[in-house]
Amino acid sequence: MAFQKPSHSVTKIHLKALRTNNFKILFALSFTVFINTFSFAQDIPNKEQKIERKVIEPTIIDRAEIQTDSLPSPEISEIKQDSTLTDSIKPKKDFLEHTVNYHAEDYSKFNQKEHKLYLYNQAKIVYGDMNIVAGDITIDYVKNTVYAKGITDSLGTYTQKPVFTQASNVIEPDSILFNTESKKALIYNTKTAQGEGTVISEITKKENDSVYFVKDAKYTTAQDLEDPDYYIKLRKAKIVPGKKIVTGFANIFIYDVPTPVALPFGFFPQSEKQTSGVIIPTFGEQSDRGYFLQNGGYYFAISDYIDLTLLGDYYTNGSYALRMESSYAKRYRYRGNFGFRYENLIMSERGFPDYANSTIYNLRWSHSQDSKANPSSRFSASVNLGSSQYYQLSNNQVNVSNRLNNTLSSSISYSKSFQGQPEVNYSVTATHSQNSQTEVINMTLPTFQGSVGRIYPFASKSGSKKGLIQNINLQYNLRAENRIQTTDSLFFKKEMWEDARAGFQHTIPLTTNFKLFKYFSVSAGTSYNEVWTFKTVNKYYDSVNEEEVEEDVDGFDSFRTYNFNTSMGTTVYGMFNFEKEGQDRKIKAIRHVMRPSVSYNINPAFDQYYDSYEVVDADGNTSANVEYSRFENSIFGQPNQTFSSSVSLNLSNNFEAKVRDKDSTATEAKKVVLLNNLNFSTAYNVAGDSLKWSPVRMTGGTQLFKNQLSINFGATLDPYALDSNNNRIEKFNIDNGGSLFRLTSGNLTASWALSNKGRTAAKDGLTDKNLDENLRGGGRDDDLFGVSEDFATQQMRDDKNQEEDETPTKFYHHKIPWSLRLAYAVNYSNSRRQNEISSHSLMFSGDIQLTDNWTIGASSGYDFKNLGFTPTQLRFERDLLSWRMNFSWTPFGDYKSWNFFIGIKSSILQDLKYEKRRQPDITL
Template sequence: MAFQKSSHTFTKIHLKALHTNNFKILFALSFTVFINMLSFAQDIPKSGITIDRSVKDSIVVSTDSLLLPKVSEKAQDSTLKDSIKPKPKKELLEHTVKYHAVDYTKFNQKEHKLYLYNEATIDYGDMNIAAGNITIDYTKNTVYAKGITDTIGGYTQKPVFTQGSNVVEPDSIIFNTKTKKALIFNSKTEQGDGTIIASLTKKENDSVYFLKNAKYTTAEDLEDPEYYIRLLKAKIVPGKKIVTGAAGLYIYDIPTPVWLPFSFFPQSEKQTSGIIIPSFGEQNNRGYFLQNGGYYLAISDYVDLALLGDYYTNGSYGFRTESTYAKRYKFRGNLGFRYENLINSERGFPDYSKSTIYNIRWSHSQDGKSNPNSRFSASVNLGSSSYYQTSVNQINTGAFLNNTLSSSVSYSKTFQGELQPNISLTATHSQNTNTQQINMTLPTFQGSLGRIYPFASKAGTKKGIIQNVNLQYSVRGENRINTTDSLFFKKEMFDDAKAGFQHNIPLTTNFKLFKYFSLSASSNFNEVWTFKTIEKSYDAVTKKTTTEDINGFDAFRTYNFSTSLGTTIYGMFNFEKEGKDTELKAIRHIVRPSISYNINPAFDKYYDTAEVVNADGLTAAEIDAIYNNVNLEYTRFEQGIFGSPGNNFSSSMGISVSNNLEAKVRDKDSTATEPKKITLLNNLNFSTSYNFAGDSLQWSPVRMSGGTQLFNNQMSVNFGATLDPYALDNNNTRINKFNIDNGGSLFRLTSANLTTSWSLSSRKGGDKDKNKKGIEENLRSGGRDDDLFGISEDFANQQIDNEDEKEEEEKPSEYYNYSIPWNLRIAYALNYSNNRRENEISSHSLMFSGDIKLSDKWSIGASSGYDLKNAGFTYTQLRFERDLMSWRMNFSWVPFSTRSSWNFFIGIKSNILKDLKYEKRNQPDLQL
């Protein structure tokens, strides 16, 4: 017979499954078996008293109740009769006991043992025991379950204990029904993300287990784990903790010097609070450091908080807080605050400097099903303009090139009713990190009423010019603040705040004209309220204009009229020939021409002339010269947030043409019954205008734009150009003379642009984005939605969940695969400028990023670009990653730029052991 090695006979145990009253069940089972055997049915031996096995009487003696001696009533003591009736005893069997075995079910009267062999099962209520061999010893109150060993299948039919949803699969088990203790041999116990493999496990009770010479690992291959932590002695409290004695790290059964005198592994199905182990290193100008260490607070099931800090031996420090909150079907979001006090060099040295930077981020989204009539959202990213450029934390790598920070917090509500009133409050923020200028609206109020059709019939569709007449009302109020980074969050930032309201009532209608044309007409009434105007005066002596602010309510009103006429023209070019299956079937051309007319009256009544001061002693000729050389006309509303009324009459016509080209080609799929439709041009647009009221330069430049998709929509191309019909003089100024009349071409190209992006992949449909988390961090920081400028990397939480790896579509083949998975993203941008005969390429760049999976475990990636105009590489990031099954190794390198740095990391993926890691980095020096 062949026996399996003990080191390979282990099982999987869910410890909570042993929480039951086995003694009662086995006691009831023994009672039933004795009835079936018609032996010892009337005698249940007392505990501790053995039965004489020499007595083998098969005759059952029945005693008549009439032969029993009568008990005298006088002899009975009255104290034996209790007035309180005893509580009836609970039934011995609460459920029907069922047991079965394929080969045999045998009870040994001499040994007082019940044997079940081959696919043996015992069912009692929700409890089930299945094993190849089950033995119940009634003298020792034990149950022994094991598998069957044969020469063909080896060790089979290992025990399986099931109670409810809990399953226990030991190699073999001895359970004492009286003490509730058990010995489990060669067991495998799942505890959270890890597994404990022990040669011997002692079950003390339902909540405590003791192990000897065990292994703890998170590896998937438990037959040959790539690493484990050897536990000489351990105590397990299921679902709560694992406490061990001496514990050491082994890699492929090779011991390492990493040993601890004791260790503690928290075990919980819910998130728990705990310490975050920092990483350490050294930086040239700041000394040694501890970074990204702190504490994680599991506040509740809906919100958590991480407190992280950095410290450098030269006195620099920083801290950040990250909180994530969510409530299912309601909302979700995250909030973060980062602060860094950076000191460069040492006090007293010439390169000594000190700076303080901070950043606040908040993202909130509401589930659309939670409240359809109201919505709240937030996307905040504000702080020091130099934060992303001077921060030394690698999590900000992907946002290093950001030059704009923006924020928006909004709330909107729609009221039910016929007019459906809608209101919204929005606070916005825009910050230029180069100029350090900040524009904010605190807040913006918007309100509107639904569209009203005063002449439409109550039933049926709206027809004709009258029934389609509609109007709408909207109001917008703003409190706008313009400030700088140095005054941000200070009271001075509110000194120059501007506030105002704008009311708008558009009156429109549309109808069909001559069946094929669509005509629309609209008139718009606009009223602006402001709380601050200006008054100008001109000093004739100093020849300077002074402006004085006037506080108080004021308003102006404007109106205009516009109409447009458009149609759609379809053209079909058929290339099919009778008897031939041509590859190109047809081309469809869609043209949408439109012409519009706009009238904007002049509102001269809102314009004044600046008062001339210090005019005493000047002659009339001198005053006229001042008036002729200086424009003293102004409007008191010119610094308002909603603009100012125009003082020039405008009567203009606009012309636009849009084109769309589609083709039908033969489908490469032989099973397809219809031709395949492809897009040749998504759009090709031309637009210009002519001002009838202008005295010169009446034609505006022709603007052209277009775009298309190529290579099965993998490559997008967008282009544009501006064509000016007028010529330039010797001073490169536009003159009222057509360029063709000045010896040139019909149009003069003043600007052009071309942008393309191309995504390539070795897999059909593209490869899943392995940098998803880093790109999400880029977006939260205001960066790009791709990895062309690199990705953010949080080395404090390098370990990731294994969910992404479990989503692999197919298991990789064990044979060599010549096709190496890869993906490549390319972006190209070209801008040309020739407004004043510059005739130069203003910008010309190529950006690219990609990943290559050299093997099933090795992958490399890069993000870079090349400035074709200045002949130099742009910001570059190189990434190398090795999947070590239960471990992950990563190397990231920025070879040049002011943020040049590298980082090496290796650590365990599992969350419970993520602090078991090694990290070495070279951080960039502070750039001021």
């Protein structure tokens, strides 16, 4: 490739003399005679056929003969007659493959003697996919080279440095010498972005579009390229943009100071897509398990939709652990993640009295379906099951935030709806609940629920429903369940399935609603319930062994019940106005909304489903007659033995206030919520023989300080007194010398999120990865129980998305961002005159950013009942520009430990890290 020399004076057109080739003329004439001999004049040529060019010998033709031809003769173009167009010799390649565009602000000068073109000030040249922008560009047409450099202004500043762009590669050197024919270049003092890093080189040799060679170059991920805080010095390296960097001997420099951290050779992948690779483990020491390697393994980039991470831990005393993590996603369809963790824990040495060996595991799966994927069906999963003590005994630091969890729960569900009149829905769900303290596991494998939408048999054809008759509706519900209760030691063993219980429940509710006296809403209905079960019980008294015997009876059995209910409610609005003419009071008015309701329920007695057996003493006398229902172990309960008729009373309240707005430009008063809800409920058993009134249950809640403080409270008030044995008696407490109600229980919870940056900063100290790890383990969505200490996989944080609150100025001005989260809970019990605080605790966590780079945080709590601190975690974080340093410390308690980490933020160099930790001494 070469640049065409422009002319600044006149345009010269060189004409080439035409030369007659006798051989070609004779060949064309003979070819024409051959065609005319074997062709027909009236044949219409096919459009796809190529019309051969013909040279006709000039002859004198009579005009009359031309007019007798039925087809007009087409005009023959002279261009088509040119025999050179069918020449078998290929034409020479154009001097330039592409159009050359150039521009300069000050001048464009061509030196005919030197055959050079000079462009100065804001110079630009575009040729194909090559683009050079610089202050000074010189083009040499003899050597086919382009030399670009910057210019020096009046203050001596070097400006307008070249920017060389070819395809997707962008290079910003001090100067560049490019050969347009060989496509090779010498680049001086260049900074080339390669993936997440940048290569800084004094001299770079560009071999072609895809290969560069550098010497004594620097590779860094620092943001300040003029003075990088660290870099890897590459003595000799080969760069393939977008693919890889291969280097010889290289070592790390920190602020131009060499370190002994070196490699004899190195390979840096630069693929824009995720790639597979080795994950370097963390080493450390634990007092009871020896030295260890933790979280080492391999990452598999299976495809753009799914990946897989395999990790392992090994301790010198023989303990080991395996982890498998996988994430998958398909846009507009679904996303999820899967994880399995297994640990074999060995304590002490074999033969010692404190030797112990145990295995723990944990399985987690989360799947969510995009709402756009299928509007009529949905599949979701949230699984967290395994050993009950997994989070408490695990050695892995990633589980720190979930050590206080007492419950593991899972749910997998699929639902489908069929549009129509009526609508039909069904769902299949599998659930799991596991208590880590009692190690009791409750499962439903599966639960089937089906329903047919409401049917209005008496509705008008117009679709509107008015009155008692037209609002009569019925529907059908089916619930089938297979329930299993087992323990941690029998999980998924043969004994687990032996105690499984299954059943079906059919429900047909018939309801209606109407208005009464214009202001009251009345609803009434009845419900038919039928239960099928496949296992019942039989009880009898064994007089030989003098004991009651209960045995299971396999086989189908069923019972049917029904009930009646009606309710009436209304809404009452009250306004307390505090405004007076001529006064601008702060509180304008208080609005009170009351929603009272009363309901009446009748449940008939179904004593036909009850049996009895006699208890005979040693003398043969009947000492007792025990009644029981063979359905008492049914998963859907047993039918009522006695008739019940009860009235339920409910009252809900809402309080709001209108206050003067601080904004003087506001035209209306500001609305403030005083109480979100204040509810009272009780019941009266009309058919009961004693203790007809149920305790009054009071609940309430509100939010204060712009919703930063959330308060919820509740209490239970019993109207009946207690006897000397602390049992309820048929006597009101006020008649027994007490108050109207007796406080039997109470609870208060409050949570407060404070920050000097607003309420949205309550979780500033947490990353999305922290919260995901907490929630996937069944924990909280905050750091009150601590945060995960898996710093090695969390060091990369998107700092680019963090917006600065203020533009930096020359004047010193610094704010100290902070956030504080508080959770307070107290429970009071007095059902049997114990008059005690059953639980009383305060949990708190917070973060404070002392400087732009230093952040400290803490999570702890205090148990006022047991007078002790809850597990405490102190966190220190230092932002070292391209590096991040973390220190986490649990100073006391069962999980006393610390963890120190320092590593590079960039994911491409995340294996350049140092981590030291002291594991907690956990007793098996």
